[in-house]
Amino acid sequence: MNRLKRILISLLVLIVAGAIWLPCLHLVFARPIAEFRKTEGLSPKARQLAARHLQLWTDPDSRQKELDRMRASNAEWDFMGRSFLVWSLANMGLRQPESKALYLQTMDNIIDETLRLEKEKGMYHFLMPYATAGKYLMKPERSLFLDGEIAMMLASRRMLEGKAEYKTLLTERIDIMTEEFNRSPHLLLESYPDECWMFDHCVALDAFRMADYLDGTDHSKLIHDWIAMAKQKLVDSQSGLLLASFTTDDVPLGGPQGSTLWMAAHCLQILDPEFARDQYQRARRQLGEITLGFGYAHEWPATWTGPANIDSGPIFPVFNISAGSSGMAFIGASAFGDQTFLESLTATLDFAAFPSKKSGRLKYCASNQVGDAAFLYAATLGPLWQKIEAGTEP
């Protein structure tokens, strides 16, 4: 009897202790937002994340090891890790002009190697294996995933400092995409066979906008027509959120996905700011959560049920936390200056992503190179968009 009583008292005490501790837990991991993102200059976390990425691009062995780990799961991550890093470095160069030379050199290395791999191994090198299972409807076959991100890499580099060689490459890529959009009956281009992605379209349209800024071209009609079409055909009627994927005939393939939406809203900022804010606010209401001081995001709104996939990452039960959506939510929260959400997300990052700092270089063990590059982008984004919005001389 005494033993049973002691067990019951022990349990009661642990419950009371848990009720005291759990609401305080986030305080251990909460940091001032300036540690992750600063309005000007680079935050400590951005410096540490960047140091690790710059080291990867100067140490081929470390890089290869990291790429092998990612490519074992998803070849796309190899490519996207490059894109996010180049976009981050462009923003970092504008934030920290004294380090511009190093950033430009790294950007050029990444771009040149990516273009070489695309040329030598073909676009399938950066696509998931199912890309070869079907046939692209548009010929010659191309993936907007690659064209859009490469164009934005080239444009970002040129936004930091002009380079004649990249001007030609950007113009070529923009012309190819323009011609494809003109041939497409529904203004939708494939990333995979008869599979189109909102993420890729938004990135590609940003590349058009950046090319217009840099080279004085005018793709405003295409951008306007595409957004008008998207508002009409690519918005989920229940949540009001943009759909993540669809066929070339605008038939939805997946619902509104957080792993796409946060980035899409950010990309829309230089295309249609009002629509961008509306999408962010809807996503924040329907996908973003803060529980006990920890921020995270769902992959789907409550009105949509979908399975976990390579983009959502594992979905953690009870709270329906999506690793993919939560990671991309950093970009949305940073882009729209949502300090409360961003602060709670950074608490989660330090709590659940297992930071590992060595010699001033930071990585998150629960993440990977593409995830860390996306965090770096969230910590540095801003100056590129500001430059375009200001409309000053390139």
Place this chain on the structure above:
Amino acid sequence: MSKFFSRRSKSKGPLPSPGYFLEWAAFLTVLFILANLAGLREFTSVLNGTIGSTSLDWQTAAFLGAVYVLIYLAFVIFVPVLIFGALILKIGRRVAAKKGVMDEPGAKIAMD
């Protein structure tokens, strides 16, 4: 510390021993330190679907990642709860002891 908390883990009185909670807290802390020294933190990349090491097969890497996550959560969540619990028990035992002394002057309250 040893003066404040009982050294004995097992309690013979109606209240459990705070020392028992502290022993568990110490055990989980040691386990967490060992897991870190063994480099298991690297394997948590399983949380995003990336293999922790290309030199191990997927199942082993995933298992090691899951083990680390469990040990980490036990350390971050349960160790403070156990310490708070030990404090609550200690206070409870002091209150009970005082109450016992007041109710039954001269009565000996078993503390351990």
